[in-house]
Amino acid sequence: MDSRELRYFVAVAEELHFGRAATRLGMAQPPLSRAIQHLERRMGVALLDRTSRSVALTAAGEVLLREGRRVLTALTAAERRTQRAGSARLVLAMKPVSDGDLLGEILADYAADPASIEVEVRICGIGEQSGLLRAGEADAALLRFPHDDPEGFAHEELLTERDVAVLPRTHRLADRGSLTMADLDGEQFPHWPGHPPNGGPLVRDTAQLMQLIALGRTIALLPGSARQHLRPDLVSVPVTDAPMTTMAIAWPEDSRSRPLAAFVEAAVKVARR
Amino acid sequence: MDSRELRYFVAVAEELHFGRAATRLGMAQPPLSRAIQHLERRMGVALLDRTSRSVALTAAGEVLLREGRRVLTALTAAERRTQRAGSARLVLAMKPVSDGDLLGEILADYAADPASIEVEVRICGIGEQSGLLRAGEADAALLRFPHDDPEGFAHEELLTERDVAVLPRTHRLADRGSLTMADLDGEQFPHWPGHPPNGGPLVRDTAQLMQLIALGRTIALLPGSARQHLRPDLVSVPVTDAPMTTMAIAWPEDSRSRPLAAFVEAAVKVARR
DNA sequence: GGCTCTCGATACCCTGGGGGTATGGATTCC
């Protein structure tokens, strides 16, 4: 099969409408209809049930949609990784305030390596790191367990620390020297993307989170190292029995890139000292 | 990128020779050269270092070869799975004599389900099951742990049994009621494909293995259930401390096929009783 | 019931790119 046809099919299968799919693909509807017919003929299997009023997926079509999407993302990921293998630059994906204050040192340590290349730090939204890694847009990512999922990636744990509570300066618990999780019962926690809704406000980035905390709409448990970056109207309080979170660096399992290996090595070295 | 170009590139990267690659692809050499040039131009990265005498991969080319192969196999796997989703038939891959004598019952039990469809049992060589599964040629496979690797597949364990020694009837240990692993010290075990060579004869299928045992060239530890299928010139002897092996049924993690789910259910049900 | 609107399929045309052959030019080997 040809990846062009696959792209066509995925577009139609997602839109369930030839006209819209054609627009999305930047082409006219008739050649799209024909291409799908070709595809079905060659594969010897019906992918779509169509009447003049509706388009629906057959069982085979559902399989091809699911698998096809994966193939297409793998294809563009391969493209990206290849392109970046040509450019002498590493791309590191991280969400803000999740570097455990180690990134500066890691970058400095790596830069000291005479064979080092430029490192672009790409700050992304919460939970987007693994997407960037999977799509081949980044060479490595800083993840935080258990929030992020290292599935399909190799990773190296760098730092484990206990979460602290981040509160508005005016919060009833803001003056306490330390807290327990029980003290936080009944508090409103934010709704992280990709997690089940808990009634709290949906938070997409850290600045937004900080703002919501300052407004008293929510409070958060953040890695201890986040303490250093708090706005003056927020305070952090240790929570003696808060969950531990682990920062790790992750990369595509089968990467053979020397610069990446050197960077990971630098990260581990800095974390161990 | 287009999968056709990717196929071209992979062929050249594997052959490191435009002429041979072109032959393999069933085309002439000049259009192949051009296609690769196009690809490099569009991606903005050199994939091959070529002189008039030699072709070598660049770093970027190595990345594309590795990732591209995977994409291409995923593509053909998607094609196969789609085609088979259209045909009302399940394909089960197994190597011979590894069904723990359960397969007959499983097939009967599944066939009793009114919604059941035809099941094709595909007997394959040793260690080939996961390849067939990965390539989308089979819907499910019988694996045996720890010999087979369920990586990337969902699986359900069906049966754990202790290996027995399979010996020629004339072997010095053939008359013993039971053995220990220590008794087998110094015996020549076969070399399984995909495992490191151990000096023993390479064995690709069970018939061959049985023949080699009968000839006294090797002996083997096989699942206890293999006992039933021994040739008359071979005997099996329990080994009290032999490793345990587990038979499992494995399938692509994200399969949504109803017939497959029903079949797995039947297999588990039979194994549990 | 007939008018209209929607939407996929069909008919037909046209262009560009992918493939072919012939040949050039560089390198290696005898």
Add this chain to the structure above:
DNA sequence: GGAATCCATACCCCCAGGGTATCGAGAGCC
């Protein structure tokens, strides 16, 4: 230095893939 090898270039040709116009089948509306 001549021959052989092998990738690149030059040039041609054809059809696959894309466009426009239109048909035909359902659905909804009055």
